[in-house]
Amino acid sequence: MTITAAADGSALGNPGPAGWAWYVNDDCWRAGGWPHGTNNQGELMAVLDLFRATAHLAGEELHILCDSQYVINSVTKWMPGWKRKGWRKSDGKPVLNVELLKEIDQALAGRKYTFEWVRGHAGHDLNEAADDRARAAATAYQQGIAPRRGPGFVRAGDDAAQTAQQNPAAPGAGEPVPAGQAKAAAGTRPAPTAARGSAREFFGEPTLFGESGLFAEPDLFSELEAESRAAAASPEQAPEAIVEALERELLLPETRSDVGRTGVLLHPDFIEIGSSGRLWTRDEMMMALEDDPGVPAELELLSADRIGEGTVLLSYRSHTRTGTALRSSLWVLDGAQWRLRFHQGTPEA
Template sequence: MTVVAAADGSALGNPGPAGWGWYVDADRWASGGWKHGTNNMGELTAVLDLLQQTADLDEDLLVLCDSQYAIKSITQWMPGWKRRGWKKGDGKPVANLEIIRALDAAMRPNVRFQWVKGHAGHELNEQADRLANAAAQAYAAGRKPEPGPGFGAVSAPAEHDFTVGGRADDDLFSLVDEPGDEEQVVALERSLLTGEVRSDPAAVAALLHPEWQEIGRSGRRWSREEMLAEIAPLTDRVELEVLDVQRLPGDLVLLVWRGVGPGSSTLRSSVWQRSGQRWQQRFHQGTPEV
């Protein structure tokens, strides 16, 4: 028999009031958070609390996550980080190290992970997302969230008192074990969402390859010239959630991310190409998430 649970995290502002939550069923769930944290802290802590509360579980445990960062941190990158003394490939400290080390101690052979698409109607994922977001909202309102019953007769552990180390960007850049080019690409992609850059056509032009093109979320095909003529600051703030970063042959990096704005989300992919000593976006595509 396998127990199936979903784990999720949420942060208002990233960093900001943050929450985590995991859900098995109406009788087995938990949530918590902090006054100040990041989305990735929430994602990792949801898994950590679930593992700790099911430490004596004889059955297999399948953990559903919509965060590639959480899954890859635990299943792919952690052994290398540990061998290097909890350092990444460039010698920099691993982000969220307190939580990562606690996860390393809590992991066991009968635990498996599976990625699920977020905000897509998956019942368990939606429940975990609701718990994490409610916890973040509670801290934003100055109150403690409902902790939940935990897992059966096992009492909930002490509060997870983790702190934000460094900039919020450090969490997103931890999506790749070998930072550098990928880190730059994520930062440049994020800059294209800022009013400071979007209000300066020259700044945008420097980031777009001469042969740049886009297929927008409406299906319209944009040329570089059309984009530079019409680009302007976004009406609403859009949060960038990294889903995957891949190196491609020929000095290319593929970035797949989710843009989350008020009432909608869009799946986006960008191809960045090294041009001399800098990176420029070569292609971009957006698809409304349903």
């Protein structure tokens, strides 16, 4: 069976508030974005997320409708040469959007796929639907509200449990749930209302990584699938000790400013609930940290509890120059890598 989907990106200002989306039908689509990015980054992210969302159907061919010659040529023509040259172009300059391209390159392994160029804004039903959702996501970030994420990859006849595993953000009835929010520590929670306010309210609050004062526009990021430095630890080391070491590493500014490292340590469905009630996704957090890694923080461990075979809950007090906060982090074992799935922090009076 062939899965046919349109993928598109949008940027208001290019660069500016950016969105991406892929679309199969009204019951099977997904969208997202960032406060600042380019149209090409949105186009690439739409393709990457589509491959990830259909990873459990690797035996089926993926037919991608795309109005971006840049994306099609990057994936089907240029990437092999870029890889041979160490991800550099023929003139020796670094390839743009290299992290997204590396992720796509990894996602292509073992997949059957074809790309078809379609003219944008020409009335093609699937392309128009993807474009509408990508532009809506960009507009939501422009307005400082949560975008509609969509149900993810869902189709009639799919096993419900498998669908939920592949798309933990899939909502039930009612309003769409922001990506990664459906299951955090235990059970399903209602979606918190997105914070509506100034940039200071959005970015000035204490976060997982200490204090932050973000007022510049950060650039796009993407995760690097790299071997974790912690993976080299002794196999006899207890999961609680491994997780504590990784949490301490995340409190270092040099780690927070390294998108490759944070991409390894943060789970793809990572979310954080900030002190203002703002919901941070993994994309937003990594992008913010790249721009402003904050200041060093010390960790005073309160408890490290194994609550499942591959789950550790860490509770601690963080100390920075501006005060202390009580924090909880939920780490899960993703393959051989421990990754941070959920975090919440509350400043102490």
